[in-house]
Amino acid sequence: MRFRLKAFGWHLTASATALTLVLGGLYLGWYHWPGWYLTSVVRVLLILCSVDLVLGPTLTLIIANPGKPRRELARDIAIIGTVQLIALIYGAWTLWQGRPLYYTFSADRLETVQASDIDSKEAALARQQNPGLAPHWYSTVRWVWAPLPDDPEEAASIVKHATLSGGPDIIDMPRYFKTWNAGLPKLKERLQPLAEIKYFSKPERALLESRMRQRNLDPTASDTLVMWGGTTMRLLAVFDPKTLKLVALIRPD
Numbered sequence: 001m002r003f004r005l006k007a008f009g010w011h012l013t014a015s016a017t018a019l020t021l022v023l024g025g026l027y028l029g030w031y032h033w034p035g036w037y038l039t040s041v042v043r044v045l046l047i048l049c050s051v052d053l054v055l056g057p058t059l060t061l062i063i064a065n066p067g068k069p070r071r072e073l074a075r076d077i078a079i080i081g082t083v084q085l086i087a088l089i090y091g092a093w094t095l096w097q098g099r100p101l102y103y104t105f106s107a108d109r110l111e112t113v114q115a116s117d118i119d120s121k122e123a124a125l126a127r128q129q130n131p132g133l134a135p136h137w138y139s140t141v142r143w144v145w146a147p148l149p150d151d152p153e154e155a156a157s158i159v160k161h162a163t164l165s166g167g168p169d170i171i172d173m174p175r176y177f178k179t180w181n182a183g184l185p186k187l188k189e190r191l192q193p194l195a196e197i198k199y200f201s202k203p204e205r206a207l208l209e210s211r212m213r214q215r216n217l218d219p220t221a222s223d224t225l226v227m228w229g230g231t232t233m234r235l236l237a238v239f240d241p242k243t244l245k246l247v248a249l250i251r252p253d
Contacts (some may be wrong), residue, residue, distance in 0.1 A: 007064035012057040015084060017136050030099035030138045034249050037230025038112045041099055048091040056084040063213070101135050103227070104171045105183050107147040108190045110227035110237055117172050126174035133177040145183025146171045150245050184244045187225075191239060194219045199226045199234060205253035208236050211250050 031041055063076045082243040091143070102113040117127075118135055128133035134145055148155035148170055161167035170176060194200075194208055209219040217223075217238055227249065238248040 002120060003066040004061050004064045007077075008057050008061040011060040011080075012053065013058065015052045016054055017045060018088060019048065022088065023095075026092070026095050026099065030101075031095070033226070034229070035100040035112075035141060036074050036233055037251070038227070038233045039100060039114060040230065040233060041095065041098070044091055044094055044098075048088065053241045054085050059246055064182075068203075091235040096115045097210060102146075102171070102177070103141065103143045104146040104172070104177070104189055105144075105180070106171050108225070110225055111171050112227075112229040113171050117168075118174060119168070120174075122168060122173055122175065125178075129175040130177060133179070134174055142153060143180040145176075145180055145186070146173075147176055147183065147186070149176055187190075187239070190221045191241065192224055193222050194224050194236065197226050197236070199253055200236070208250055208252050212236075212238065212248075215250075217248060 027036070031039070038084065059080050060077055063080075064073065068076075093217045097116045098114050100112050101115050101118065103110050104113055115135070123135050129134075133142070149159060158167075158170055158173070162169040194205060194212065197205075200208060204216045212219045221241060223239050225239070227237045229235075234252060236248075236250040236252065237246060238250065239245065240247050
């Protein structure tokens with residue numbers, strides 16, 4: 001049993017080290033709050049941890065028989081390790097493709113833009129026309145303003161294709177992005193009291209109001225916007241009405 005526990009310990013340590021390096025890098029660059037919440041990344045993490053921290057070391061514990069020939073034992077552990085490595089690569093690639101690249105203010109809301117939302121054509125156009133805010137493989141998450149273009153025909157075309165044919169919306173077109181500070185005057189116009197934000201249910205509003213009061217924030221002040229991640233994940237963004245600095249992102253659940 002001592003031999004099995006030792007093999008289990010070594011395997012668990014190696015798996016935890018590899019997982020920490022991969023997930024730690026992704027977390028620090030892209031998935032720190034609110035990225036992990038808005039992209040629902042917890043589901044992927046649970047699968048990765050189940051395979052790499054539970055299943056792999058447990059199988060090693062089971063097969064690590066001190067009476068088994070060393071070559072056979074090494075082969076079995078190598079098979080387990082290979083399966084774990086494949087799972088880790090797949091999970092890391094999934095997280096890489098889904099990493100948040102932008103938090104955008106557009107129209108009357110904040111929205112999360114993930115790497116998979118921007119196709120290669122749009123990325124290339126952005127690097128040509130708007131290099132300062134274009135996405136690169138090394139780009140970390142940025143807060144930007146995503147207004148429709150000034151040309152009314154161009155703006156109408158984007159809205160039409162996004163609405164009627166499911167084409168890319170303005171938040172998926174970084175060639176049109178502008179700096180966050182440039183959008184602050186428009187942001188100030190769109191701030192609302194919590195009660196006027198229609199995207200939260202009555203119980204969610206009650207919970208959000210309670211959490212705002214716990215932070216000494218006034219729920220009746222016109223200083224909030226909804227922040228979306230995908231089609232279901234939402235946060236309440238609260239701004240300082242004077243400086244327009246983001247002061248809180250509050251969960252409705």
